[in-house]
Amino acid sequence: MDKYTYCENIIKASSATFYKAFSALEDKKAKAVFAVYAFCRTVDDAIDVHDDIEKLNVLETGIKRVFKGDVPDDLMFQAIAETLEWFPNTIDPYLALIDGMRDDFNKRPIETEDDLDEYCYKAASTVGLMLIPILASEAYQADSQKLRDVAIELGKAMQITNILRDVKEDLIHQRVYFPKSVLDAQNVNLETLRTGIVTPEYKSMVEQYITLAEEKYAYFYDHAHLFDDDARVQTVMASKFYEGILQEIRKAAYNNLTKRHYVSKFRKWRLYKQALKEMKMKGLLT
Numbered sequence: 342m343d344k345y346t347y348c349e350n351i352i353k354a355s356s357a358t359f360y361k362a363f364s365a366l367e368d369k370k371a372k373a374v375f376a377v378y379a380f381c382r383t384v385d386d387a388i389d390v391h392d393d394i395e396k397l398n399v400l401e402t403g404i405k406r407v408f409k410g411d412v413p414d415d416l417m418f419q420a421i422a423e424t425l426e427w428f429p430n431t432i433d434p435y436l437a438l439i440d441g442m443r444d445d446f447n448k449r450p451i452e453t454e455d456d457l458d459e460y461c462y463k464a465a466s467t468v469g470l471m472l473i474p475i476l477a478s479e480a481y482q483a484d485s486q487k488l489r490d491v492a493i494e495l496g497k498a499m500q501i502t503n504i505l506r507d508v509k510e511d512l513i514h515q516r517v518y519f520p521k522s523v524l525d526a527q528n529v530n531l532e533t534l535r536t537g538i539v540t541p542e543y544k545s546m547v548e549q550y551i552t553l554a555e556e557k558y559a560y561f562y563d564h565a566h567l568f569d570d571d572a573r574v575q576t577v578m579a580s581k582f583y584e585g586i587l588q589e590i591r592k593a594a595y596n597n598l599t600k601r602h603y604v605s606k607f608r609k610w611r612l613y614k615q616a617l618k619e620m621k622m623k624g625l626l627t
Contacts, residue, residue: 344423345372347416348379355382358604362579367571373428373475376420380404381438381468383417388442397446401439408432428478434470437463445516452521458497460518465503466496476576480567491564498557499583501550506586508534508597519546537599544595551587558584566625573625574617581612 352360352375363374380400387396403413404421412422441463451457469492474481481488504511504518511518512535524531527546534543558580568576585604590597604612620626 342416344416344420345375348372348375348420351375351379351382358582358609359579362575362582365575369427370475370569370572372420373424374472376417376424377468377471377475379417380421380435381471384438384442388446392446394443394446397439397442401436404432404435404439408435424475428474430471430474434467438467441467448516450521451518454520454523457518457520461497461500462493464496465500466493469493469496476572477568479569484567487564488567491561491567494557495561495580498554498561499580501554501557502583502586505547505550505554505590505597506602509599509601512598519550523549534598539594539596539598543598547590547595547597551591554587555584565620566623574620577616577620577625578613581616582609585609585612 349360349364349372352363356378359378363378364371366374384397384400387393387400403415403418406413407418407422407425412418441460444460444463449456451460470489473488473492477488512531517524517531519529523529523546527549528542529540529546533540561580562577565573565577582604585608586602589602589604589608593600593602617626
């Protein structure tokens with residue numbers, strides 16, 4: 342099997358939203374995104390699915406070998422190696438993602454809002470940092486720090502969205518990503534949440550995080566012009582579809598304790614049309 346077909350199969354099976362958005366990129370960029378996504382998904386699954394710290398350690402060794410020029414005999418790492426030849430990057434976000442999954446394995450508690458911010462950085466901003474040399478290649482060469490800031494904020498927005506989407510599943514697996522300091526301040530009781538009861542205090546807390554995520558999405562939209570012409574629409578659409586999950590949670594009166602929310606195909610179509618209209622008004626379409 343071709344190395345990029347292998348990676349494409351991973352994103353196709355794992356995320357219809359991202360696959361639909363990024364498969365429309367020109368060939369080299371699409372392959373690069375598939376390679377990065379395959380790595381991130383494999384790292385995430387090592388802990389979330391397999392609970393296998395040794396597998397995570399093997400992945401860490403493998404990516405270090407890639408950056409040393411000693412590429413393992415593995416389709417995914419071969420795809421990553423070629424991607425880095427096309428779109429150079431540092432190893433830092435790759436290692437930080439692995440470190441974040443190691444925190445998950447060790448069940449590092451989220452005590453404060455700073456802890457949550459750090460977790461979101463490791464779990465998702467790192468992915469953005471891997472992708473910006475691909476999706477914003479021209480602006481990245483001119484001002485990499487600005488693009489880094491944008492990628493970090495978008496990653497945090499998406500991870501907060503993940504947390505709000507997956508509350509039910511995380512509680513079942515004894516995972517809590519809301520900071521203890523916030524739970525205490527908002528008078529939100531975890532045992533009550535496990536019963537599926539949506540209290541006024543919980544609604545208030547969820548709205549707080551929805552608003553925070555929306556602010557971070559807005560920061561990305563304000564800087565969407567920095568992304569390459571041939572990647573801008575795809576990146577905006579992936580973000581809009583993800584942000585749509587927050588709107589679904591609001592519409593459900595913040596009940597994410599008994600249901601995992603998603604954006605329907607019809608809703609995605611409407612978001613797509615709306616986003617195109619907004620981008621035309623801002624002069625972001627060529």
